[in-house]
Amino acid sequence: MRRRDLLLSQALAPLAAAATAQPAPRPARVVIGAENDWLPYSGERDGRAQGMTVDLVTAAFAALGIAVQFEPLPYARCMASTRAGLLLACFNTTRTALIENDYLWPARPMFNERFLIYARADDPQPESPLQVRDLEGQSVAITRGYEYGSEFDANTRIHRVVTSHDENNFQLLLRGRARYTLAPEANTRLLLQRRPELAGRFQVVGALSYFGIYTAFSRQHPDARAALAAFDEGMKIITANGTARAIQERWRAATPGR
Secondary structure (H helix, E strand, O other): OHHHHHHHHHHHHHHHHHHHHOOOOOOOEEEEEEEOEEOOOEEEEOOEEEOHHHHHHHHHHHOOOOEEEEEEEOHHHHHHHHHOOOOOEEEEEEOOOOOHHHEEOOOOOOEEEOOEEEEEOOOOOOOOOEOHHHHOOOEEEEEOOOOOOHHHHOOOOOEEEEEOOHHHHHHHHHOOOOOEEEEOHHHHHHHHHHOHHHOOOEEEEEEOOOEEEEEEEEOOOOOHHHHHHHHHHHHHHHHHOOHHHHHHHHHHHHOOOO
């Protein structure tokens, strides 16, 4: 009897292993954290998440028939909740060496962006555009929890002044509490549209390198791997059929100054 049971268990073992190796079923619905204050990419308006990234993520999952619910959150809390497995994923994220192992990453970024270096308009600057190494020893206002690319994030010789919002960073420049700040051009244009009294008070003095903007997926959430596989497949579809490009062009056309 024992030998027969042993033989039966040995025969069933490959079947059990094969069943275990099957990929997790594709979810019918996902809940994703959306940065609530980074328009035109993502922000909370009229009680819901809006922006270019919101539309890209929605379209990617919709290509596979998956519904998306967004939970607008401050970026730092969104990423922390994703890292802890409380959220499935969060955007908009720069993939850097400092957080590489904390999350699961899509095969490719949703789009590329770069941060410009801003100073006060009345602050004399060198003729050549500044780069990251030129910020060493300088006070640079940055937003809490943001990634600014591996070169900047790894440079410990830059004096960082941390605030909760991009707008606060520009205010620090006006108060003389920081000499520089970093922000994408599109975000700055929307800020100046909303706060016209700030127009003409800043100058672009350099730029960081272009980098990809990602949706970062949790390593701890049980549905994250299946959702990431679906997201990658959906992004391929909407990239191939032109939907992704149409979304980006629509938002960029709607951004003042384009």
